[in-house]
Amino acid sequence: MSTRAQTHTAVVEAREWLAPHLVRLTLGGPGLAGFASTGIPDEWVGLIVPGQFQSRYYTVRSWDGHRIVLDVVVHDEGLVTEWAARDCVGDEVTITDAKGSFALPEGSTWLLLVGDLTALPAMARIAEAHPGLQVRIWAEVPDELPGYLPGDAEVTWLAPPGDGASDLATVVEKIEWPDGKGYFWMAGESAQMRAIRKHLMRDRGLPSTAYEVMGYWRGAQKRQPRAVDPGPVWRAGKAAGLTDEQIWERYDASQEEDR
Ligand SMILES: Cc1cc2nc3c(=O)[nH]c(=O)nc-3n(C[C@H](O)[C@H](O)[C@H](O)COP(=O)(O)OP(=O)(O)OC[C@H]3O[C@@H](n4cnc5c(N)ncnc54)[C@H](O)[C@@H]3O)c2cc1C
Numbered sequence: 181m182s183t184r185a186q187t188h189t190a191v192v193e194a195r196e197w198l199a200p201h202l203v204r205l206t207l208g209g210p211g212l213a214g215f216a217s218t219g220i221p222d223e224w225v226g227l228i229v230p231g232q233f234q235s236r237y238y239t240v241r242s243w244d245g246h247r248i249v250l251d252v253v254v255h256d257e258g259l260v261t262e263w264a265a266r267d268c269v270g271d272e273v274t275i276t277d278a279k280g281s282f283a284l285p286e287g288s289t290w291l292l293l294v295g296d297l298t299a300l301p302a303m304a305r306i307a308e309a310h311p312g313l314q315v316r317i318w319a320e321v322p323d324e325l326p327g328y329l330p331g332d333a334e335v336t337w338l339a340p341p342g343d344g345a346s347d348l349a350t351v352v353e354k355i356e357w358p359d360g361k362g363y364f365w366m367a368g369e370s371a372q373m374r375a376i377r378k379h380l381m382r383d384r385g386l387p388s389t390a391y392e393v394m395g396y397w398r399g400a401q402k403r404q405p406r407a408v409d410p411g412p413v414w415r416a417g418k419a420a421g422l423t424d425e426q427i428w429e430r431y432d433a434s435q436e437e438d439r
Pocket residue numbers: 224236237238239240251252253254255256257258259260261262297298299301302344395396397398399400401402403404407410
């Protein structure tokens with residue numbers, strides 16, 4: 181079975197700053213005619229910007245059948261960062277097919293979402309897709325974005341402690357889990373996500389179907405030589421009958437091997 185993702189050409193039609201570290205890009209053009217959303221609310225695409233061959237992964241914030249919206253975090257440095265920080269309207273980019281991994285257990289009444297700024301687009305889309313559920317969100321972001329998350333979600337904005345550090349592990353440990361059935365979704369720096377998975381599994385004794393914890397980026401390293409596409413790892417894992425938990429562990433391990 182081929183694990184190579186199909187690619188599509190798109191043109192940056194609009195670019196808008198949502199906050200000092202977050203820029204919204206609207207991609208369109210005839211090359212997106214063959215693009216299909218999975219409908220899974222944390223779906224992502226690989227993005228290859230002009231003059232590059234490496235891709236970086238971005239959540240599909242929205243897809244209206246013609247245009248894809250991506251909300252891109254601008255870091256201190258980085259391949260996509262440097263491109264998105266300047267005027268890129270009119271540029272041609274390549275994106276891969278969308279993949280998603282969010283899987284809400286049947287009968288869920290609540291959702292807990294935790295993440296940093298890179299996870300905010302997925303948390304917004306997940307919350308928007310589940311208006312009937314009780315949704316609690318913890319967002320560790322440099323700039324608060326009132327109005328970015330749906331109004332019926334209970335949101336706690338947290339400032340990052342500084343120096344690229346994160347307090348999200350402590351936040352997760354202190355969460356009072358709601359009664360009944362629900363789902364925990366989280367994304368952020370990979371090493372921290374591994375520690376949080378262990379906490380959920382060992383300390384809270386959660387089954388792997390009750391949560392999704394994804395490593396979105398790697399700290400402790402300057403520009404990354406090659407990002408590992410989660411799509412093939414995901415498809416190969418599913419084909420091999422692995423659980424989501426096992427697949428993300430494998431994805432994190434493949435990123436470690438790549439250092
Ligand atoms: C499934 C998935 C969905 C994602 N969705 C989004 C999204 O919607 N929006 C978004 O902005 N990102 C998203 N990410 C994260 C994004 O792919 C990474 O942050 C990526 O490394 C950014 O690329 P870059 O070229 O700007 O920086 P790189 O060239 O990859 O990295 C340059 C430097 O920046 C540091 N760095 C990278 N990311 C961060 C960070 N988050 N915080 C602090 N330092 C960082 C690196 O450690 C490195 O030192 C997603 C990742 C995955 C796997």
